[in-house]
Amino acid sequence: MSFNLSQIEHTNIDHRIYEIITEQILTGKLAPGDRLTEEEVARQLGVSRTPVREAMKSLAKDELVELLPRKGMYVKKLELQDVVEIYDIRAVLEELAVTLATLRIPKAIIKELRIEAEKSRQEIISGHNEGSHAFDREFHYCIAEHSGNKRLAATIESLGNMVNFFRTTVIAREDKQIRQALEEHIQIIEALEKRDVTAAAEAMREHILHTRSNIMKTLKAES
Numbered sequence: 001m002s003f004n005l006s007q008i009e010h011t012n013i014d015h016r017i018y019e020i021i022t023e024q025i026l027t028g029k030l031a032p033g034d035r036l037t038e039e040e041v042a043r044q045l046g047v048s049r050t051p052v053r054e055a056m057k058s059l060a061k062d063e064l065v066e067l068l069p070r071k072g073m074y075v076k077k078l079e080l081q082d083v084v085e086i087y088d089i090r091a092v093l094e095e096l097a098v099t100l101a102t103l104r105i106p107k108a109i110i111k112e113l114r115i116e117a118e119k120s121r122q123e124i125i126s127g128h129n130e131g132s133h134a135f136d137r138e139f140h141y142c143i144a145e146h147s148g149n150k151r152l153a154a155t156i157e158s159l160g161n162m163v164n165f166f167r168t169t170v171i172a173r174e175d176k177q178i179r180q181a182l183e184e185h186i187q188i189i190e191a192l193e194k195r196d197v198t199a200a201a202e203a204m205r206e207h208i209l210h211t212r213s214n215i216m217k218t219l220k221a222e223s
Helices: 013-026 038-045 049-061 080-101 107-125 130-145 150-158 160-169 175-194 197-222
Strands: 065-068 072-075
Touching: 013 038, 013 049, 013 160, 038 049, 049 065, 080 130, 080 150, 080 160, 080 175, 080 197, 107 130, 107 175, 130 150, 130 160, 130 175, 150 160, 175 197
Parallel strands: none
Antiparallel strands: 065 072
């Protein structure tokens, strides 16, 4: 465990610590099952244990870490039930988001999504998947933002860390799943281009459920 940070601003220290640890988890530098201690994090960041403790509470609330009785705080290990619950919710919310966004999202934004999707395709062909992961995140956030429903967008965004956690720990290891997800994104973009609400909703729902199925297969194979 290493936190590469020269200094932390003295305002909102606990939130900054939360962001740092979250980044470590979502980039895979901290793996599921890794132990976190207030003392070690505080020492590496040069802060007191109090803001670290508050950051840990927020991380636990977002289900990125978990407190095991008499053992301490650990990066959360994925369970099948976590995947089922998160993706059942996500399927409903994102289908609604794309249904609302299809007739609202500007043509210029759809064009940008198409360009970024093609860039992502080329990166995957060349063996670089980092850009495709970033595009995946931005693609879903973009559609949510253009749904015209701020509360819906905020709710989808609130699931973002857990979804990114799944992506980092499972999807990132499977090239076939990465390629499949991109092709499904392109199907959604095509429906947006045609302003076909029904096709967009169906493509989004199938995409989310396929992703859920792929994650569950990988976790079952590793159990």
